[in-house]
Amino acid sequence: MGTFPTPPNPVAPSGSTALNQLELPQVVTTLPEHIVELVASMHDVVSTRLAHPRRFRASQLKALERMLEAHEQDFLDALADDLGKGPVEAKMTEIDMVRVEIDHAQLHLSEWMESKSVKIPLALQPAAAKIEPQPLGVVLVIGAWNYPLQLILAPLVASIAAGNVTVLKPSELAPATSALLGRLIPQFLDQRACAVVQGGASTTTVLLKQQFDHIFYTGGERVGKIVAVAAAQQLTPVTLELGGKSPAVVMDGASAAVARRLVFGKFMNAGQTCVAPDYVLAVGDSARALEKSLAKVITSFYGKNPLLSKDYGRIVNRAHFDRLVACLDDGEVLIGGGYDEDTLKIEPTVMINIDPDSPLLREEIFGPILPIISVESFDAAVRFINARPNPLVAYLFSENPRLQSAYGDQVRAGAIVHNAPNVHLAVPTLPFGGVGTSGMGSYxxxxxxxxxxxxxxxxxxxxxxxxxxxxxxxxxxxxxxLIDRML
Incomplete structure (x- = not known):
């Protein structure tokens, strides 16, 4: 059996007392020659069938669960360091989401691994046929920075359950979380079956030149295309979890409950959520109703000064902060609009009368700015959505079953969700994934x-x-x- 070397241990970071106490390593670039050796060694491990038995898969899932339990506070500290996430939101949207996936996989693993018998046409009998799940081999998981724990570990749960060996590439834009994963994964999981590679774009470039049996990428469309092109050179299948401008159509008579759910879905993680409502299409008088209630809800959630709220995060880095601040001049700021350059925080902001050429209407916002666009009718809202690339999710706020049915029939999106933004991610029995430019494949x-x-x-x-x-x-x-009659 081949073995692979342990990644180098860099020096401890500065800037966070909690992290310094943990003596966590900084995120450094794994050497290209180490990556080549690592991937080759993991292919050797695949040939031994180490990760195939149910007992091994179950033990690794249990070990991952123990890691989250034993180091929950360490992960909360890292997420606060990377994105300013409050502990309740971080636990709910990062740690607990992964725990749900682990628990579900542990409960159903034996069932999933079973072969399924299928019927044989009469002309081919006597015979027996079945579908049996087989591990793919070596899987590369490239994580995203906005949920740097959930979006690297949830795919890992699927890879472990499927009997694969896995190379993890956490996002370098969340260095504290990446460093913590690099330190803890080798302690809890079998190093022959799971490895962490760290670094930036150059590291990802080297990884994409290696032979994998599947590549799982979460991130933006631009890099998603790069991953797809690189994978195509080696005919490697890919799962791309991307994003896009997910609309929220609000029908007449928008209630305070609608405002609360919009604020919760949009401003969680300071708007840096791939399934957050990107913009609102307010039908008829619903815009006026929303304008009255959104300000009250934002204050009730985050206080009179959201920039000081412990439950409200920050923008990941200065480049994204500057991009978002520049957009504040592209329309009329109805609510919020304040920001702090030192903390990289932008208030929950609602805007109207947006410049048609603004990035707010052309690109995924990925920040705490919510444009409200008034439309005359439900049909006008559907036409607006369908004139743009397929979103990751399309929301409709309406209790009308006829409109809900029509929305699902007429709008193409990775998911259709009524009256509850973001929550479909927490249902492990639902597939999560995009369609068209918002991604391919689901998990x-x-x-x-x-x-x-x-x-x-x-x-x-x-x-x-x-x-x-x-x-x-x-x-x-x-x-x-006779053949014609048989077939």
């Missing part, structure tokens, strides 16, 4: 297991009685008629 629960498995066809037919003689040449008139 969570069994969907992730099957995505990272080969669902292999197996057929067996006895030779004791050769029932296939009827289809052997030479083909007489009688045989051709």
């Amino acid at each position: 969570h629960g069994r969907h992730g297991f099957e995505r990272l498995s080969q669902m292999r066809a197996v057929l067996g037919k006895t030779t004791v009685v050769d029932t296939m003689r009827a289809v052997y040449p030479p083909y007489t008139w009688a045989k051709s008629k």
Whole structure:
């Protein structure tokens, strides 16, 4: 059995007392030669079938669960360091989301691994056929910075459950979380079956030149295209979890409950959520109703000065901060609009009368700015959405079953969700993924297991009685008629 070297241990970071006490390493670039050796060694491990047995998969899932339990506070500290996340939000949206995936996989692992018998056409009997899940081999998971724990570990749960060995590449834009993962993963998981590679774009470039059996990427469309092109050079299948401008259509008579759910969904993680409502299409008088209630809800959630709220995060870095601040001049600021350059915080902001050429209407906002666009009717809202690329999710705030049905029929998106933004991610029995420019492939629960498995066809037919003689040449008139009737 081949073994691979442990990544180098860099020096401890500065700037966070909690992290300094942990003596966590900084995120450094793993050497290219180390990456080449690592991936080659993991292919050697695949040949030993180390990760195939159910017992091994279950033990690794349990170990991952122990890691989250033993180091929950360490992860909360790292997430606060990277994104200013408050402990309740960080636990709910990062740690608990992964725990749900682990628990669900542990409960159903044996069922998922079972072969499934399928029916055989009468003409081919006697025979037996089944579909059996097989591990793919070496899986590369490239994580995202906005949920740097959840979006690297949830795919890992699927990869472990499917019996693969996994290379993790956390985002360098969340260095504290990346460093913590690099330190803890080797302590809790079998190092032969899971490794962490750290670094920036150059590291990802080297990784994409290696041979993998599947690449799982979460991030933006631009890098998603780079990953897809690199994977195509080696005919490697990919899962791309991207994003896009997810709309929220609000029908007439918007209630305070609608405002609360919009504020919760949009301003969680300071708007840096791929499924956050990107903009609101307010039908009829709903814009006026929203304008009255959104300010009250924002104050009730984050106080009169949201920049000081412990429950409100910051923008990931200065480049994204500057990009978002520049957009504040592209329309009328109805609510919020304040910001702090030192803390990289921007108030929850609602805008109207947006410049048609503004990035707010052309690009995924990925920040705490919510444009409200008034439209005359439900049909006008649908036309507005369909004139743009397919979103990751499309929200409709309406209790009308007829409108809900029409919305699902007419709008193409990775998911259709009514009256509750973001929460579909917490349902492990639902597939999560995009369509078109918002991504390809889905995961969570069994969907992730099957995505990272080969669902292999197996057929067996006895030779004791050769029932296939009827289809052997030479083909007489009688045989051709018989074949037509059989098939």
